[in-house]
Amino acid sequence: MSSTGQGGPHSLAFRVMRLCRPSFHVDPIPLRLDPSDLLVGEDIFDDPIAASQLPRLLRSHHLSNPTADSDLSFRTRFLLRDSTDSMGLSGLLVLPQAFGAIYLGETFCSYISINNSSTFEARDVIIKAEIQTERQRILLLDTSKSPVESIRAGGRYDFIVEHDVKELGAHTLVCTALYNDGDGERKYLPQFFKFIVANPLSVRTKVRVVKDTTFLETCIENHTKSNLFMDQVEFEPAQHWSTSILKADEHHTENNSINSNRETFKPPVLIKSGGGIHNYLYQLKLPSHDSPQTKVQGSNVLGKLQITWRTNLGEPGRLQTQQILGNPITYKEIELHDVEVPSVINLDRPFTLHINLTNLTEKELGPFEVWLSENGSDEDKVVVINGPQIVVLPRLEAFGSTKFTLNLIATKLGVQKITGITVFNTTEKKSYDPLPDLEIFVDLD
Numbered sequence: 001m002s003s004t005g006q007g008g009p010h011s012l013a014f015r016v017m018r019l020c021r022p023s024f025h026v027d028p029i030p031l032r033l034d035p036s037d038l039l040v041g042e043d044i045f046d047d048p049i050a051a052s053q054l055p056r057l058l059r060s061h062h063l064s065n066p067t068a069d070s071d072l073s074f075r076t077r078f079l080l081r082d083s084t085d086s087m088g089l090s091g092l093l094v095l096p097q098a099f100g101a102i103y104l105g106e107t108f109c110s111y112i113s114i115n116n117s118s119t120f121e122a123r124d125v126i127i128k129a130e131i132q133t134e135r136q137r138i139l140l141l142d143t144s145k146s147p148v149e150s151i152r153a154g155g156r157y158d159f160i161v162e163h164d165v166k167e168l169g170a171h172t173l174v175c176t177a178l179y180n181d182g183d184g185e186r187k188y189l190p191q192f193f194k195f196i197v198a199n200p201l202s203v204r205t206k207v208r209v210v211k212d213t214t215f216l217e218t219c220i221e222n223h224t225k226s227n228l229f230m231d232q233v234e235f236e237p238a239q240h241w242s243t244s245i246l247k248a249d250e251h252h253t254e255n256n257s258i259n260s261n262r263e264t265f266k267p268p269v270l271i272k273s274g275g276g277i278h279n280y281l282y283q284l285k286l287p288s289h290d291s292p293q294t295k296v297q298g299s300n301v302l303g304k305l306q307i308t309w310r311t312n313l314g315e316p317g318r319l320q321t322q323q324i325l326g327n328p329i330t331y332k333e334i335e336l337h338d339v340e341v342p343s344v345i346n347l348d349r350p351f352t353l354h355i356n357l358t359n360l361t362e363k364e365l366g367p368f369e370v371w372l373s374e375n376g377s378d379e380d381k382v383v384v385i386n387g388p389q390i391v392v393l394p395r396l397e398a399f400g401s402t403k404f405t406l407n408l409i410a411t412k413l414g415v416q417k418i419t420g421i422t423v424f425n426t427t428e429k430k431s432y433d434p435l436p437d438l439e440i441f442v443d444l445d
Helices: 035-039 044-047 048-052 053-062 083-087 255-263
Strands: 002-005 011-019 023-026 089-094 107-116 122-132 137-142 150-151 156-164 170-179 185-198 201-210 213-222 228-237 241-244 270-271 279-286 300-310 318-320 324-326 332-340 349-358 368-372 384-386 391-393 400-412 416-419 421-424 438-443
Touching: 011 170, 011 185, 053 241, 107 170, 122 156, 150 156, 201 300, 201 324, 213 228, 213 270, 213 300, 213 324, 228 241, 255 300, 270 279, 270 400, 332 421, 368 384, 384 416, 391 400
Parallel strands: none
Antiparallel strands: 002 185, 011 107, 023 089, 107 156, 122 137, 122 150, 122 170, 170 185, 201 213, 213 279, 228 270, 228 300, 241 279, 300 318, 300 324, 332 349, 349 400, 368 391, 368 421, 384 400, 416 438
8 A cells, every 4th residue: 555645754654554364375386295206106016026115115215314204494395294285275374465456345444553753752643544535535533532642752553444445446545643743833644545446346237028027147257366255146126026036957856954954054156266257147027017018117227236245264245236227118008818718619600709908007097999900801801700890898997907708700710810809998099909819720510
């Protein structure tokens, strides 16, 4: 961390050290060997006479090097004293030697010491510590109401500050001290410690809509130099949406209690350092009265992701994405669907089609008229209305529904389609999307 100061000579000076977890010490010569591997090869056991001499060879090696077990010089660094030696991990931890990288979503924790390097006592010391970003200034410590009474010559005053990092880019830790010097002069000491906050991961999303279901694919990429163990990657849906995460099919051989325990104590997902990725797939749905489309409501806010993770030694991190937008959403005012189609339909014999009409709005709609649209010539019509060509329906209350019937007749054999069943709002003078085509099979008597 870089620092700058202002003004003339001061009795006091700030020293800053970042508090973070230690790292593992890795031996620079990770691969070690057993002494017998240097003296003989594994093929010695193919020769019975040579194999019989193996104990004597090992014994003579020990006699020629009686301090092999305790000598720490380069001569004995080939010894494999523990199974973990071959991995280069010594079991030792190393304290941070540099300020290191700071990432968005982490907690910045710093140990700050204000030292008196003069031969005089500094009195009535008011200390402030602030984090300054491009958008705001955040106070971390202020001793104005209870100043430090005295910092003796050669002494110091220590404190710890924490800040949840929520912005990218340049940050400055501003440390200031207002104090009485040895000659009674009131002095002001500012020092600035600058650092950069980087993005630990990137979140890429894709939205796909299949009928009434929306699928959200999320790809998380690790940009740090440490493995990230994802404790939580949860999607918080916006109002009216319901969501569930989709996982790859798994073979379930355990009983239900084991499966429930696994769900309760699920292991974190590992995303490896330096570009490792992991994909998540969510399924989103709207309630049935909100899912259809006719009235455009603007941008579709799906929700946001809550992401929490830990590094190799358990340091936590947390991010929340901005609102994720899907395709522009539209709504239906009414929903028309068939309820019952006769299983047997005979040629030139009337049959009844049962239909349900639902009002999907918060207001009363109607009255309605229902007919078969006249697209195409009369010769193209295979299924026609038998009787009055228009069915009149009364007004429909908010979120209400009604059932009605159409008397139809089929004029051709085989697989045919019922097309063009249209609803017209006589008050608002508008037609709605027709009922989707229905396939029927027309048979002889």
